[in-house]
């Protein structure tokens with residue numbers, strides 16, 4: 172009767188205590204004594220050598236925490252004089268929890284914070300964290316994300332720190348999130364990638380540590396700075412000029428200038444509304460320098476309409492010569508970037524790849540920062556990378572060549588492979604799909 176209560180048939184329950192929040196069981200093992208010494212292997216030369224009470228935590232029951240005290244038998248060997256404890260096949264003796272609790276903690280720590288999981292079952296937070304970290308290491312070993320042809324390296328501000336998001340630009344998916352964005356971290360990540368020669372292009376932010384890491388580990392890959400990171404600087408220059416002009420106007424005009432800032436940041440061709448065209452006219456008449464800066468911003472964007480890299484270079488040189496002295500300081504950030512990252516920025520005109528997921532990524536990070544309080548960085552990372560439902564997969568077929576190469580050993584060693592009839596099918600994992608992730612966050616199921 173009591174044995175049924177904990178549902179562990181290898182134990183006999185000797186006693187049970189119940190309090191408001193806890194069950195405490197006292198049990199002993201019912202399995203047969205060991206047939207040989209666990210230290211030297213000698214058969215049938217053991218004797219009992221005292222018992223020790225050890226506490227193991229188990230799954231919560233009836234909303235109470237469950238602790239199981241095991242009167243654990245110790246044996247001594249007459250041959251080698253060593254002592255050892257009896258085996259407890261249902262228990263993880265290093266972590267002092269039942270094996271089934273390990274599985275429960277693995278799932279629960281993806282859903283709740285470590286502290287609340289620990290509280291719910293009675294173990295300390297460190298135990299939950301350790302079990303979770305082991306679990307992630309296991310998942311990582313099992314998962315083989317496909318190395319992308321176009322690798323993306325983006326920085327985000329997540330849980331109070333800058334992190335580095337690694338993406339598959341072509342497939343719009345996340346393949347990793349690195350705790351830090353410094354050079355060593357990126358180098359060590361890139362060095363662990365398989366098939367590194369498959370990477371043709373790397374799209375990145377203008378951040379020197381990324382560039383040095385890529386040049387060192389994948390020197391054959393071409394670095395491309397995304398258009399959006401560059402034109403953003405033109406808009407920033409314009410914003411600086413708008414702000415500088417705030418001092419010269421009345422409070423009312425200042426508010427109006429704030430409200431109309433979007434007009435300045437919009438491309439002229441997108442200003443369809445007549446009202447907005449008038450607004451732009453008023454501000455640029457009132458502040459001629461702001462008008463000139465607007466024109467320069469527009470011209471800069473136009474560089475990206477170029478149809479060849481040579482045309483782009485010409486357009487940029489022309490643009491640069493049009494920047495008047497008075498505006499130089501405002502456009503300094505942009506001009507510096509164009510000098511420091513010239514090659515990578517102009518690579519775009521030969522390989523116009525772009526992070527079409529930037530907006531999804533930003534939304535994703537915003538939501539994670541919102542729900543992420545109390546979660547560790549590792550948890551959020553694992554939730555994204557290892558939740559099956561978020562993955563982008565493609566089934567690939569291979570025929571005879573694979574059979575000849577690998578023979579029958581395949582399924583065990585390559586968990587993603589299966590044989591259907593005469594063909595081998597395997598799944599390629601492209602990381603976590605951006606649109607699936609954002610959808611899940613919007614629906615509140617993340």
Ligand SMILES: [Zn+2]
Nearest residue numbers: 208211248251
């Ligand atoms: Zn022995």
